Each structure stands twice: as C-alpha cells, then as structure tokens.
Amino acid sequence: MAICLCCSCQSQTKDFEQKINVGGPCEGCKALFEYGDQTLKSIDTLPDFAVNDSKLKIVGRVYQKDGRTPAKDVIIYIYQTDNKGIYPKKGDEQGWAKRHGYIRGWVKTGADGKYTFYTFRPASYPNTRIPQHIHATIKEPDKNAYYIADYRFDDDPYLSTENNNIANPRGGSGIMTPRTENGIQIVERDIILGKNIPNYE
C-alpha cells in the first residue's frame, strides 16, 4: 500500500485462517469486520458528510476477475482523513478505529455489483505533499479480506505517477476524475476482484 501510516500490514490473524489466503499480509484489514450489528447495504453515508462543504459521492461497480460479471455480496470498507488531513478520533474508539479514526464506512454489493459512498474530500496529511486518498479493503464471501489501491483524485496537485499503486493498482485503478453536479463532486471507480492481487486464482 502506498500510504501506510495507518494501516499496519504485518501478519495474518485468526480471522483469515479458515479462508483462502490472497493479497498477502494485511493486519489492518481486520478493520473491515468492525461494522458491528449494521446490516450492510450497497449505499453508505460516512460520518460528517452533512457538515462538510466538499461533499463527495463515490459510485462504482464491483466485477469478478473477468472484468464483466457483477460481483455480489462483496463488502467494501473505506476510511479517510478529514478536511484537515488527519484521521479524527472522538476518544472512545475501539479496535482499529483508534488508528483509522471515525470517518469510515461499509457497503455490501447486491446482485448488480453497484456501490455508493457519500462522503467528502479528504485532505492531504498536514504539511505534506502526500496526495489525498481514501483507503479501501475488500471482502469477498469466500476469501480473506485484502486491501486495494487507494482512491485518489486526478485533480489533486499532489497526485504523482511516482506514487505506488499506479502501475499495477490492486483491484484496478483508484484514480478518479471528479465532476460536479448540484454542488456535489461525483467520482466513479469500478473494482475488479483479484486484479493485481497476489495468490489470486
């Protein structure tokens, strides 16, 4: 993962032992399982969406490895910085929220593979030229969770081809082109399961 200040990728854990092991180690991927008693849907609105001016709608579709067949029952977990570039905490976080903060969300695809997140533009880490990014982890029904390339923005002045995850992006490219409709930026990213993922059949 290109930017891993907050995603410790060190070792497999019990959560994954009974599953097919793809994507290599990713301890931080355990955060994907922290949705509690929520019934996941294909649309989620992240915390603080309402109070941020730079609203962002992420839409896309998840496909099987063939790039054509919609993939259902796939969980996508994302987390991001706030408009100051930090992963904000409220102080009562449990588990991986202590690292990832509370600006995070989950969706689960239906039969059409579509998903939508309502969120806002993250800021670069303070006093850095690290591009704005949103971290993402995927969970297919029969596999362990694995991370995919960060979501990024092609209008970000700090986006650079020197960044990792550009040449062979996991799950397909995460670089998105914003367009504005009714005062909200809309970006689209399709995800191809297994693309550039080690050990994937």
Ligand SMILES: [Fe+2]
């Ligand atoms: Fe990050």
